[in-house]
Amino acid sequence: MSDVGFNRQGVWAIYRFEMARFVRTLLQSVVTPVITTSLYFVVFGSAIGSRMSRVGGVPYGAFIVPGLIMLSILTASISNASFGIYFPKFTGTIYELLSAPISFVEMILGYVGAAATKSISLGLIILATATAFVPVEIRHPFFMVAFLLLTTITFSLFGFVIGIWAKGFEQLQLIPMLVVTPLTFLGGAFYSIDMLPPRWRTVALFNPVVYLISGFRWSFYETADVGVGVSLAMTSGFLGLLLLVVGWMFKSGYRLKK
Amino acid sequence: MKPVISISGLTKTYAGGFAALKKVDLEIQQGEIFALLGPNGAGKTTLINIVCGIVTPSSGTVVADGHDIVRDYRSARFKIGLVPQELTTDAFETVWATVTFSRGLFGRAPNPAHIEKVLRELSLWDKRKTRIMNLSGGMKRRVMIAKALSHEPEILFLDEPTAGVDVELRRDMWALVRRLREGGVTIILTTHYIDEAEEMADRIGIISKGELIVVEEKAKLMQKLGKRQLTLNLQEPMAALPPALADWPLALKANGNQLQYTFDAHAVAPGDKPQDIPSLLRRLGELQIGFKDLSTSQSSLEEIFVSLVTDRAEPASKGAA
Ligand SMILES: Nc1ncnc2c1ncn2[C@@H]1O[C@H](COP(=O)(O)OP(=O)(O)OP(=O)(O)O)[C@@H](O)[C@H]1O
Numbered sequence A: 001m002s003d004v005g006f007n008r009q010g011v012w013a014i015y016r017f018e019m020a021r022f023v024r025t026l027l028q029s030v031v032t033p034v035i036t037t038s039l040y041f042v043v044f045g046s047a048i049g050s051r052m053s054r055v056g057g058v059p060y061g062a063f064i065v066p067g068l069i070m071l072s073i074l075t076a077s078i079s080n081a082s083f084g085i086y087f088p089k090f091t092g093t094i095y096e097l098l099s100a101p102i103s104f105v106e107m108i109l110g111y112v113g114a115a116a117t118k119s120i121s122l123g124l125i126i127l128a129t130a131t132a133f134v135p136v137e138i139r140h141p142f143f144m145v146a147f148l149l150l151t152t153i154t155f156s157l158f159g160f161v162i163g164i165w166a167k168g169f170e171q172l173q174l175i176p177m178l179v180v181t182p183l184t185f186l187g188g189a190f191y192s193i194d195m196l197p198p199r200w201r202t203v204a205l206f207n208p209v210v211y212l213i214s215g216f217r218w219s220f221y222e223t224a225d226v227g228v229g230v231s232l233a234m235t236s237g238f239l240g241l242l243l244l245v246v247g248w249m250f251k252s253g254y255r256l257k258k
Numbered sequence B: 001m002k003p004v005i006s007i008s009g010l011t012k013t014y015a016g017g018f019a020a021l022k023k024v025d026l027e028i029q030q031g032e033i034f035a036l037l038g039p040n041g042a043g044k045t046t047l048i049n050i051v052c053g054i055v056t057p058s059s060g061t062v063v064a065d066g067h068d069i070v071r072d073y074r075s076a077r078f079k080i081g082l083v084p085q086e087l088t089t090d091a092f093e094t095v096w097a098t099v100t101f102s103r104g105l106f107g108r109a110p111n112p113a114h115i116e117k118v119l120r121e122l123s124l125w126d127k128r129k130t131r132i133m134n135l136s137g138g139m140k141r142r143v144m145i146a147k148a149l150s151h152e153p154e155i156l157f158l159d160e161p162t163a164g165v166d167v168e169l170r171r172d173m174w175a176l177v178r179r180l181r182e183g184g185v186t187i188i189l190t191t192h193y194i195d196e197a198e199e200m201a202d203r204i205g206i207i208s209k210g211e212l213i214v215v216e217e218k219a220k221l222m223q224k225l226g227k228r229q230l231t232l233n234l235q236e237p238m239a240a241l242p243p244a245l246a247d248w249p250l251a252l253k254a255n256g257n258q259l260q261y262t263f264d265a266h267a268v269a270p271g272d273k274p275q276d277i278p279s280l281l282r283r284l285g286e287l288q289i290g291f292k293d294l295s296t297s298q299s300s301l302e303e304i305f306v307s308l309v310t311d312r313a314e315p316a317s318k319g320a321a
């Protein structure tokens, strides 16, 4: 390594280390989402879907696929990334990261990169499972991948911030459970917000997850609750905000250094 | 010799307001073994953690191998290895994986041959495929040393490397430290086993309540501050010291059977009277005090350490009273 260059080896080491945990529990990592997704289709797709028929011209079973993927990857991104950085803090092995010639940005690349990789794999597993139950169509594969990347990166970064902020395992669970899961359920994962009464629709527009799901669903079926441009802008905005928070954490050594 | 680490005006006040380091200045020479001694809570770990980037200093600067540890942290840390005081390891990883990870983290290209050498040197080779949680405490400590050596540091910090380690491993560790030094590695260690410092160190720093009170070559320190003692086994026990010996620093021991003479390395007492051993023996001859045999002893570094640290503590408590 040159004395001051980018610590490529360090990023790679963190990435591989994080991925190793995923690979160690590969069976569990693959089987769990397959089963969960199948259950969703049995319950929502068949039981409820048979009474709902179509939403925005799309069969209900197919309609919920993008929302289902979003729901899973949001939660997975946050929990993977927050756990990844919280755990060394908890066990004390963080000393090594702090004493290594690695910048905060490189640390993020390693942790967030690994968390995003895991979530994307999860998303693809769910997508593959879904095709076994309903006809899924992807009209804009480029945007589909773009939304997948943007979302997993943004929420992995969010998870990283939570992992650094958390002082205990309860706090680690707090935001995903109290904020993210409700927002996703209310964000139109299983319905179009156009189906809400006008006043609630306005309220729903304050929910950032609405934009993610809407944009993602548009890349599948070209039906959207809000414009795709707005979706992209809102998601990028959230990413920008997180980058600011992370930049500040980096400068202040927030909750990492004494 | 040029210093490989220069610490100047280093202070650390923790968030709670506790001043753990008070304006510490210290230079570590290239290639030396430096032992940092001090009672619990003196600030040894704080000092090491600042140099290694784990704790942020409140003020002052540290330059390691010509690089400021804050501004140019990447170049500085690249050269530094740390074995922390606390036993903190991964649990589910294998020994091989965790040591390989450390090397990568420090920006070094993979080098399985080097990792193998380090593991063999620490008798961990047979355990390379074992998960860390299945190792004993002493083996875990060795894993931490292996991690620190994985990236070939030129400066190595060992924060109490031999705490909770058996005799054999301690000897192994000393041998390893010597080998590393021969290879040009600068070593800074802390320990509560003073005999360890006495055995290993070239120079010694003593820190007490956040202040560095002594920095000295070990030999000089022992010469300057070490006390020597001459013990005479008397032929006839004495009830009290004869007045004629009043101005000698003598004490009666073992029910008056032993006469103990304590002197410093220069053996010159106040008042310019020569108080070396020959004059004492002459004096005893004049007083017709016979002795069966005699022995001398030298105080250990441990005694020097204890006297220094308690000397420091006393004026403060008197001042407070
Ligand atoms: N994170 C912290 N917050 C507040 N005070 C701290 C913190 N870490 C250490 N201290 C205090 O700073 C002082 C120095 O601690 P340090 O760990 O440097 O001592 P030490 O010399 O290494 O002691 P030991 O021999 O017990 O390892 C202690 O009084 C300790 O309580």
Ligand SMILES: [Mg+2]
Pocket: B044, B045, B046, B085, B159
């Ligand atoms: Mg300590």
